[in-house]
Amino acid sequence: MILGGSMAQRCKIEDPSGFILFPLVVHSFDLVVSSIGILSIRGTRNGGTKAAIEDPMAILQKGYSVTIVLAVITFGLSTRWLLYTEQAPSAWLNFALCGLVGIITAYLFVWITKYYTDYKHEPVRSLALSSSTGHGTNIIAGISLGLESTALPVLVISVAIISAFWLGRTSGLVDETGKPTGGLFGTAVATMGMLSTAAYVLTMDMFGPIADNAGGIVEMSQQPESVREITDLLDAVGNTTKATTKGFAIGSAALASFLLFSAYMDEVASFAQLPFKEVDIAIPEIFVGGLLGSMLIFLFSAWACAAVGRTAQEVVNEVRRQFIERPGIMEYKEKPDYGRCVSIVASASLREMIKPGALAIISPIAIGFLFRLLGQATGQQLLGAKVVASMLMFATVSGILMALFLNTAGGAWDNAKKYIETGALGGKGSDCHKAAITGDTVGDPFKDTAGPSLHVLIKMLATITLVMAPVFL
Amino acid sequence: MILGGSMAQRCKIEDPSGFILFPLVVHSFDLVVSSIGILSIRGTRNGGTKAAIEDPMAILQKGYSVTIVLAVITFGLSTRWLLYTEQAPSAWLNFALCGLVGIITAYLFVWITKYYTDYKHEPVRSLALSSSTGHGTNIIAGISLGLESTALPVLVISVAIISAFWLGRTSGLVDETGKPTGGLFGTAVATMGMLSTAAYVLTMDMFGPIADNAGGIVEMSQQPESVREITDLLDAVGNTTKATTKGFAIGSAALASFLLFSAYMDEVASFAQLPFKEVDIAIPEIFVGGLLGSMLIFLFSAWACAAVGRTAQEVVNEVRRQFIERPGIMEYKEKPDYGRCVSIVASASLREMIKPGALAIISPIAIGFLFRLLGQATGQQLLGAKVVASMLMFATVSGILMALFLNTAGGAWDNAKKYIETGALGGKGSDCHKAAITGDTVGDPFKDTAGPSLHVLIKMLATITLVMAPVFL
Numbered sequence A, B: 001m002i003l004g005g006s007m008a009q010r011c012k013i014e015d016p017s018g019f020i021l022f023p024l025v026v027h028s029f030d031l032v033v034s035s036i037g038i039l040s041i042r043g044t045r046n047g048g049t050k051a052a053i054e055d056p057m058a059i060l061q062k063g064y065s066v067t068i069v070l071a072v073i074t075f076g077l078s079t080r081w082l083l084y085t086e087q088a089p090s091a092w093l094n095f096a097l098c099g100l101v102g103i104i105t106a107y108l109f110v111w112i113t114k115y116y117t118d119y120k121h122e123p124v125r126s127l128a129l130s131s132s133t134g135h136g137t138n139i140i141a142g143i144s145l146g147l148e149s150t151a152l153p154v155l156v157i158s159v160a161i162i163s164a165f166w167l168g169r170t171s172g173l174v175d176e177t178g179k180p181t182g183g184l185f186g187t188a189v190a191t192m193g194m195l196s197t198a199a200y201v202l203t204m205d206m207f208g209p210i211a212d213n214a215g216g217i218v219e220m221s222q223q224p225e226s227v228r229e230i231t232d233l234l235d236a237v238g239n240t241t242k243a244t245t246k247g248f249a250i251g252s253a254a255l256a257s258f259l260l261f262s263a264y265m266d267e268v269a270s271f272a273q274l275p276f277k278e279v280d281i282a283i284p285e286i287f288v289g290g291l292l293g294s295m296l297i298f299l300f301s302a303w304a305c306a307a308v309g310r311t312a313q314e315v316v317n318e319v320r321r322q323f324i325e326r327p328g329i330m331e332y333k334e335k336p337d338y339g340r341c342v343s344i345v346a347s348a349s350l351r352e353m354i355k356p357g358a359l360a361i362i363s364p365i366a367i368g369f370l371f372r373l374l375g376q377a378t379g380q381q382l383l384g385a386k387v388v389a390s391m392l393m394f395a396t397v398s399g400i401l402m403a404l405f406l407n408t409a410g411g412a413w414d415n416a417k418k419y420i421e422t423g424a425l426g427g428k429g430s431d432c433h434k435a436a437i438t439g440d441t442v443g444d445p446f447k448d449t450a451g452p453s454l455h456v457l458i459k460m461l462a463t464i465t466l467v468m469a470p471v472f473l
Helices: A002-010 A017-039 A056-082 A091-117 A122-131 A135-148 A151-169 A183-195 A198-220 A225-272 A284-325 A327-331 A338-351 A354-378 A383-421 A431-472 B002-010 B017-039 B056-082 B091-117 B122-131 B135-148 B151-169 B183-195 B198-220 B225-272 B284-325 B327-331 B338-351 B354-378 B383-421 B431-472
Strands: none
Touching: A002 A017, A002 A183, A017 A056, A017 A183, A017 A198, A056 A091, A056 A183, A056 A198, A056 A225, A091 A122, A091 A151, A091 A183, A091 A225, A091 A383, A122 A135, A122 A383, A122 A431, A122 B284, A135 A383, A135 A431, A135 B284, A135 B431, A151 A183, A151 A225, A151 A383, A151 B284, A183 A225, A198 A225, A225 A383, A225 A431, A225 B284, A284 A327, A284 A338, A284 A354, A284 A383, A284 A431, A284 B122, A284 B135, A284 B151, A284 B225, A284 B383, A354 A383, A354 A431, A383 A431, A383 B284, A383 B383, A431 B135, B002 B017, B002 B183, B017 B056, B017 B183, B017 B198, B056 B091, B056 B183, B056 B198, B056 B225, B091 B122, B091 B151, B091 B183, B091 B225, B091 B383, B122 B135, B122 B383, B122 B431, B135 B383, B135 B431, B151 B183, B151 B225, B151 B383, B183 B225, B198 B225, B225 B383, B225 B431, B284 B327, B284 B338, B284 B354, B284 B383, B284 B431, B354 B383, B354 B431, B383 B431
């Protein structure tokens, strides 16, 4: 909204309300088209009969397709309606194409994540196969699957950034000096396009935890095996959709990152009353800022994973202690003391995140301030602000890659285990299954702690640098 | 040598031979001081007696200290001798300090790696402890240890880059326009300082495989347990020194990276007859180049790890087949068919590296060429060359971090296993030991394949971009 408004002002557009309100309208339409997409989901199986279970993923995908088609149509209509201006009569078409770029990016992200985490495809199947030769090969295969899964999303996002920027730039909108000015607005519109199906994607995300917990209730209430089979199937789909949403969120963050960089640079420039147009990494200090930014991502992931690992150890030791002290638990004769485990986990979840949280807040401020002093000492203008910008950009790049790696590897390990539990490669209780459980254990902190919190970290770094910008001058 | 020569020319120094020959002299002194360091290593234990075994790491460290002290002295002397010039009488002192920065960096790298991979320190001990709660917690702890271990080296290298550049810049050497010009030469001298103990560090590296293979021979020739205990101890030290050398190599590559960037930029500028002074990542295309460069590191690591994982699976299956077909092997009654396993590994080691190798060669050329075309279409000068420069820088940053992570995690897992084998936490054959073996299995492709080859990848990317620069214009 702010970006659209300020651009409209720069281009001297008579009625800037369309540019300002555009994001709100897109979000409103998102609610409508996503609702239609959700309502279009219908299982064909009747409740009572024992027909073959329809693939839940296919049903969800069908609803997603409906949403996408409607989103494309409404997005095109809203660009024509709100972004049409007489200065550049064909600009709205360029922005509509930007939106299409965003929608296609979202679709490809969903598809790629599905490919790497759904056990109907090659990667998870060969991950499951690697469990048959032991714990070690399972972990190696999972890590390399996760690392490999970063490649296609990065290619997609690269094409999206460049094409949206280019479409915006050639939209015909020029500022008072006659320079094309719509590039950044183009990437913003693409981000809006990506988010135009967000409500539906969020629905798919909710599906995962619901199915997972349903499975848990079925197991604890000792329902017959056939019920568990159905919830397992739903849970496997839930793992894929959860991974999908995380990929989607990272993708939109990557696309939006440019807006945050430029917001930061604009703010610094207007505060310092100095031009701030470039972040030149051929200058040693600025390169070092990038090195530190990437390192931040590694260190944060380390601490997030270590927190889960330590807590898991405490819980395992507590469970072992209870088993030894009260052997009746294993035969369902005695009730275990759930409370102790819950309190270990609850207090750890608060205590253990202090360190990574502090890292995220303190380090950009400390680095910016230090390099500000260094810049003043060596006579380099705006050095602190530039180093922080470079730190932000490198951290964003490393963060996107690391989060994709952690999310996909985690989802794939979980579903490889689920695949074996359907009876493949020896089924439940086999050595292969045990190796797959190891993978799932490693995957949990990856996909449920470090991965999603990296996403928060990237956005928080951007926000902190924006808020604290005056300190770096 | 080239850098020193061209700088001497730019500063109009009468006798540039000192600047040109400086690296050769430092390398020659390295041979002398490292030899003295090696000769200073003496075990105090007499061959025959059964005295307590002295800590081999302490002996190696003592030799390293001797080498460092001598290196500092000779480095100071050679800077005074070769880099003294009448234009800037105190420049040699600045460069001597640059060398000291390099030597301190090397020492800190060795120390940090030792801290994270030697089982006398906290990290490996708590990694070993995490094995007692299972395979999963062992892997999580190892990965977070590896990720965390990147932080201190990055801080050290950041301080080193900035201080060496600053020392060089303030050396008093100016070019014909009066601008300070020694910054880059400062980082080059720091790199030489870091390499001034290279021969000794290389000796420590050799120690690892020798001790490891000695252990293998002892085991295969069924020597008494006491012999194996000694070789195990040596092997554990060898793991640490191997990790140390890899960290040292990565550190010197990071320090030297700036020289390669600027060599590339100089070459492009002189070819294109256009100024090429900056790599501005606030431009979308150049930012995307960085994104692709970092992704390259992740993808390369993925393929390297996957290659080992696949080959390990093949070998496990082959060994299982032989055990089933010829049950006598387990009782030493029948000889296994070693040849089959050797041939699997040998052919895989050639075949599996084709894909990552091709990636390293083709991708910078393809990306540079593509963005050159895009730059020509959109009227951006030198776009291809700039995108490749950004790709190179981001790949270097991500590569340094990833290689540190992989090397340290691998070494730590190996030594956690060794620590348990000394009898801690249940000793050999316990569940804890089994979990530690899983960690070691995962660590092997990390520290022996992906980690070291990333180092090669970074240098290869720099070389390819240098050689292929004319294609990007």
